[in-house]
Amino acid sequence: MAVRPVLPVAAIVLAAVALGAAAVWTRTPFVPEERVAHRPIQAAADGYVSSTACKACHPAQYATWYGSYHRTMTQVATPETVVADFDGVVVDDVHGDPMRLERRGGEFWAEFNDPGAEGPESERPRITRRVVMITGSHHQQIYWYATGHERALNVLPGVYLIADGRWAPRSAVVLHPPNQAVSTVNGHWNAVCIACHTTFPRTRFDTPFLSEPIEQQAVDTMTGEFGIACEACHGPGAEHVQAHRNPLQRYALYLGDRPDPTIVQPARLDPNRSSQVCGQCHSVWEFYDADGERRANSDGLPYRPGDELRDTRFMPQPMAQRDSPALAAFVERDPAFVTGSFWSDGMIRVSGREYNGLIDSPCYKDATEAARTLSCYSCHTMHKTPDDPRPIAEWAATHQVSAGKDGNDACLACHDLPEDGVTEHTRHAADSSGSACYNCHMPYTSYGLLKAIRSHTISSPSVAESVQTGRPNACNLCHVDRTLAWTGAALQEWYGQPLPPLSADERSVSAALLWAMKGDAGQRALAAFALGWAPAQEASGTSWMAPYLAELLNDPYEAVRYIAYRSLRTVPGHAGLQYDYVAGREARVAAALPVLQAWQQRASQRTRRDPALLVADDGQLMVDRMMGILRQRDNRPLFLRE
Ligand code: HEC
Ligand code: HEC
Ligand code: HEC
Ligand code: HEC
Ligand code: HEC
Ligand code: HEC
Ligand code: HEC
Ligand code: HEC
Known part of the structure; x- marks a missing residue:
């Protein structure tokens, strides 16, 4: 999609000078948070005191958190x-007519078709609104504008992809699914995104979302x-700050190695419950009922670190509770409740939901003692430790x-392997990517x-599972x-796994190519990713x-085309390929065709001739x-709820 400046270069320079002068006039005056009326605000309550209150006493933890993407997830x-x-x-090609962006001093403004209005996108009224909040700082930035109705926000029709600069x-x-609108209504951020992107969220609507017009x-x-921030993981800090402010009290409270009763340290x-602290956001969850939602909307989510998450x-x-009536009731209300997030055997298939993966892992559910139970802290730290030399x-x-x-030690901390190292188990050379437990x-x-992203359900490669669920197995990725x-033959020979019945295609064509060509959109996306994964390219060649x-540059799903x-571009000879994944079909075909033609022209020099890759003699x-x-x-519509 073209992002074109409105004016020729000279005019832009002039305009910039003029704007610069205007900026002096329009510079946003400082408004104390409690007086801001057009967007959600930050306000201390219920014992939450904010990260500022922790900084002086915990400078090291503050600094590492400050450098993390957690901090910048939601910003003004x-x-x-x-x-x-x-x-x-x-910005052309967004939903409806082009989106026009403008700086007014320190403010950000946009003119676009009102996504909160009724009717087809191209016929909605044009509105000009101020962008007031941001979601993300890592892969994407999503911009939210003040709708004009109290603190309700809605989203710009375009999203900024940071690495691509577009x-x-x-x-x-x-x-x-292509041709299916991605809907958005006024108040979307306030009602939905707030729950997992902020600390101590309170939606504060009169009624549950969508039950009455927000206006x-x-x-x-x-x-x-x-x-x-700190208190999302450690719980409200007022009592703790109070207790430690007074040196005498601090002395009286001295705990040695015992946990501090005034604050939660999740890993303790x-x-x-320890991983539920992360699971409050890194999971698929729902309110039990409308009443629970109503209460959370007014008072904030009731869960506090240290609580049992399932209480609220x-x-x-679905993997462990196939026949749960409670789950069936949710599916009845929302048929995609399970299929939008899980594989057919109940394993989680979307990102940002790692807690669902953890609790289905044998290392979590089959552990018999605390020291051997897998948690998020077995592999991640929320504060880089002093002995870690990385910036x-x-x-x-x-x-x-x-x-x-980041390597085998993550697993070897709990699993002993035979004397002569990993090869006996992995059947690959010790330094091979095929000997990395994670892979x-x-x-x-x-x-x-x-x-x-890496599955966070620890499982073992199995051809039978790939056949039954469509989930690619590690070997063929x-x-x-x-x-x-x-793969089935190797798994049989090495690990004694029975070989399941396979179709003619499954016996004769590369599995990754089958997923790429006839899988559902999710499988195609994973296969497209695997073809660009460095270890796969090294093991399988790229020619x-x-x-x-x-x-796949012409796949019906934009996400598949993007990947x-x-x-x-990582395949030798294609680094400079020009292509726009949201351009019209003709432009996309025009970009893809020369790639195909060039490849066909090199047929006679081709050394790799392999029927499994559909390359003839x-x-x-x-x-x-x-x-x-x-x-x-598989053209069944798929909407993955990442
Ligand atoms: C006035 C100083 C002070 C302030 C302010 C302060 N702390 Fe502490 N904190 C301490 C001291 C001292 C300890 C270690 C003593 C102990 O509890 O064993 C501690 C320990 C902790 C622990 C470890 C508890 C455990 O059981 O291992 C956490 C977590 C923590 N603080 C988080 C916070 C957070 C979050 C804030 C801000 C809301 C905060 N602290 C503000 C002084 C402070
Ligand atoms: C159930 C909790 C939850 C809800 C609700 C939620 N998110 Fe997220 N979101 C996450 C988690 C967890 C991640 C981190 C995923 C990762 O990095 O793999 C994330 C990451 C993101 C990112 C990537 C951020 C970046 O810096 O690149 C965007 C964008 C995003 N979410 C948008 C949204 C929007 C928009 C909404 C509301 C419509 C929303 N999310 C609702 C949990 C949630
Ligand atoms: C995303 C969750 C998360 C956030 C945000 C977070 N912490 Fe922590 N914090 C943890 C976890 C988990 C631990 C246990 C050690 C670890 O994993 O790094 C911890 C450990 C600590 C400890 C104890 C260290 C020790 O040696 O026992 C202190 C103090 C602390 N955090 C303070 C803070 C402060 C202050 C902030 C905000 C500036 C903050 N934390 C933000 C999750 C978090
Ligand atoms: C209040 C919600 C919330 C809590 C609590 C939370 N996270 Fe997150 N986490 C997010 C969101 C949202 C992101 C996306 C930030 C980004 O990448 O821009 C994220 C990002 C991350 C990332 C970085 C992802 C990446 O792509 O690099 C890791 C790792 C992570 N979280 C692990 C944890 C762990 C472990 C815990 C528990 C100690 C935890 N989180 C607690 C919401 C949360
Ligand atoms: C905190 C300890 C811990 C860590 C770390 C850990 N596991 Fe486990 N794992 C266990 C426990 C406990 C079990 C279940 C009981 C058993 O089989 O020993 C288990 C079971 C398994 C099983 C299933 C065993 C079976 O017979 O079905 C596999 C496979 C496995 N782990 C692989 C891994 C891999 C790979 C890693 C690293 C990515 C890893 N584990 C990290 C503790 C851990
Ligand atoms: C056995 C080790 C292990 C455990 C346990 C584990 N992780 Fe991870 N996680 C990793 C590794 C390794 C990566 C980086 C993968 C990569 O390099 O692509 C990762 C990546 C992530 C990411 C970023 C995914 C992405 O690429 O966007 C998030 C978010 C995350 N983990 C959250 C969690 C949470 C939350 C928990 C606990 C519920 C958890 N992890 C438990 C090893 C682990
Ligand atoms: C080349 C792929 C591969 C690699 C690399 C690999 N494993 Fe496995 N692993 C398997 C397969 C396949 C199974 C399932 C065997 C079966 O069907 O019983 C398995 C099973 C296991 C089990 C279950 C108990 C058992 O021995 O059957 C554990 C524990 C385990 N692996 C740990 C690890 C650890 C730790 C590492 C890293 C040092 C690792 N694996 C690396 C393929 C691999
Ligand atoms: C992350 C990449 C990776 C994964 C996962 C992986 N391998 Fe490999 N494999 C390699 C590489 C690289 C080689 C080349 C020789 C070496 O490094 O040991 C290889 C070699 C082999 C070979 C012998 C050479 C050949 O091509 O005939 C077989 C057989 C094999 N792998 C089977 C498997 C099976 C079965 C699995 C799953 C259980 C698996 N591999 C998982 C990377 C991988």
Whole structure:
């Protein structure tokens, strides 16, 4: 999508000078938080005192948290926090007519079709609103504008992709059926996103969301603090601060190694409750009933770190509770409640829901003693430790994985392997990517944020599971050039796993290519990701990949196209490929065709001729066979609730 300046360069320079002068006039005056009326505000209450109160006594923990993406998840829009350029920019191709962006001094404004209005996107009234809040600072920035009705927010029709430095329509950053609108209503942030993106959220509507038009009710949304701050994980801190402020009291309270009763240290909680501190946000959950939602809307979510999360929330666990009547009731109300988030065997398949994965893992559910129970803290730390030499930014960028837990030690802390090391178990050389526990037991089978992420359900590679659920197995996500039959034979020989019955395609064509060509949109996204994954490229070669990734540049799902393009650029010879994943079909075909043609032209020099990759003896692509498989694509609409 083109992001074009409205004016020729010279005019922009002049306009900038003029704006600069105007900025002196329009500079936003400082308004104390409690007097801000057009957006949600931060207000201390119920013992929540904010991170500022912790800084002086815990400078090290404060500094590591400050450098984490948790802190910047929700921010007020200011020149320091907004990543995208708003200065006289026009963004085409969003929902409805182009979105026009503008800086007014320190403020951010946009003109666009009102997403909160009724009717088709292109016919909705044009509105001009001030952007006041932001979601995200890591992969994406979503911008929220003041609707004009009290503190209710709604979302701009375009989202900014940070790494790409580009705008994309809101619907093109989530995996959802093409031609199905991604709806948004006034008050969306206040009612939904607030729960997992802030500390001590209080929606404060008169009635449950969507039960009455929002314009007819009070919207007095408040949080303890924007972003995920100290008290989201440690609980309200007033009593603790009070207790430690007085040196004598502090002496009287001296606890040695015992937990401090005035504050929660999550890693010290019992194994069930410790990871629930993370699970309050990193999970799929629902209110038990409308009454629970109503109370949470007015008083804030009742869960506090240290509580049992299930006391106040419904946590679906379809893998363990296949026949739960409670779950069936939710599915009856919302048919996609399970299928939008879980594989058919009940394993979680979306990102940001790692707690669901953890509690289904054998290392959690089959553990018999606290010391051997897996928790989020077995592998992650929320405060980089002093002995960890990495800069804070590097630790944050590598998902806050604890020092030394990015490799096999994460598992070997609890699992002994035979004397002669890992090879006897993994059957790969010790230094091979095929000997990394994570690669076989936590493969990239969850989807979210336009990428694949590691499954947080610890499981073992199994061809039978791939056949039954469609979930790619770890072996074929690295050996992307091999068939299911090949993997099945190795699993049988090495681990004694029985080989399940396979179809003709499954016996003769690479499994990754089958997922890429005839899987559902979620499988196609995972396969497209795997083809760009460095260990898979090393194990399987890249010379055969271009035609398949080029084909996916025209997938009906935008998210699949995006990932295919990113992977294709890592294949030698395609780094500079120009392509826009939200452009019209013709433009996309025009970008993909030369890739295919160039590949076909090199047929005679091709050394890798392999029927499993549909490369014939003459080096040419077996186009008819490919078309036959493509025609079997699973086109059932899929909306993954990442
Ligand atoms: C006036 C100083 C002071 C302030 C302010 C303060 N703390 Fe503490 N905190 C301490 C001291 C001293 C300890 C260690 C003593 C103890 O509890 O064993 C401690 C311990 C802790 C612990 C570890 C508890 C445990 O059981 O291991 C956590 C977590 C903690 N503080 C979080 C916070 C948070 C969050 C805030 C802000 C809301 C905060 N602290 C504000 C002085 C302070
Ligand atoms: C059930 C809790 C929950 C709710 C509700 C929720 N999110 Fe999130 N969100 C998360 C978690 C957890 C992550 C981190 C995922 C990751 O990094 O893998 C996240 C990450 C994100 C990111 C990526 C941030 C970045 O910096 O790149 C965006 C964007 C986002 N959410 C948007 C939304 C929007 C918009 C809403 C409301 C419509 C929403 N989320 C509601 C839990 C939630
Ligand atoms: C996302 C959750 C989270 C946030 C946000 C968070 N912490 Fe923690 N904190 C933890 C966990 C978990 C531990 C246990 C050790 C670890 O995992 O790093 C911890 C440990 C601590 C400790 C005890 C360290 C020890 O040696 O026992 C203190 C003190 C602390 N945090 C203070 C803070 C302060 C102050 C902030 C905000 C500036 C903060 N935390 C933000 C999760 C969090
Ligand atoms: C109040 C909600 C909330 C709580 C509590 C919370 N998280 Fe998060 N977490 C999020 C959101 C939202 C993000 C997305 C931030 C981003 O990447 O921009 C996130 C990001 C992360 C990331 C970084 C993801 C990445 O892509 O690098 C990790 C790791 C993580 N959380 C682990 C934890 C753990 C472990 C705990 C418990 C100690 C925890 N979180 C508690 C909401 C929460
Ligand atoms: C905190 C300790 C702990 C950690 C860390 C841990 N596990 Fe486990 N794991 C267990 C326990 C306890 C069990 C269940 C009882 C048993 O089999 O010993 C288990 C079971 C398993 C099983 C199933 C065993 C079976 O017979 O079905 C697999 C596979 C497994 N773990 C793999 C891993 C991998 C791979 C990692 C690292 C990514 C890992 N574990 C990390 C404690 C842990
Ligand atoms: C056995 C180790 C292990 C455990 C236990 C674990 N994680 Fe992770 N997690 C990892 C590793 C390793 C990564 C980085 C994966 C990668 O490099 O792509 C990761 C990545 C993440 C991410 C970022 C995903 C992304 O790419 O966007 C989040 C969020 C996260 N973990 C949250 C959690 C939460 C919450 C828990 C507890 C419910 C948890 N993790 C438990 C090892 C673990
Ligand atoms: C090449 C893939 C691969 C790698 C790498 C791998 N495993 Fe496994 N692992 C498997 C398979 C396959 C099984 C299932 C065997 C079966 O069907 O019983 C398994 C089973 C297990 C089990 C269950 C008990 C058992 O021995 O059957 C544990 C525990 C385990 N692995 C731990 C680890 C640890 C720890 C590492 C890293 C040092 C690791 N694995 C690396 C493939 C792998
Ligand atoms: C993350 C990548 C990765 C994963 C996962 C992986 N392998 Fe490998 N595999 C390799 C690499 C690299 C080699 C090359 C030799 C080596 O490094 O040991 C290899 C070699 C092999 C070979 C021998 C060489 C060949 O191509 O015939 C077999 C057989 C094999 N792997 C089977 C498996 C099976 C079965 C699994 C799942 C249980 C698996 N691999 C998982 C990377 C992987």
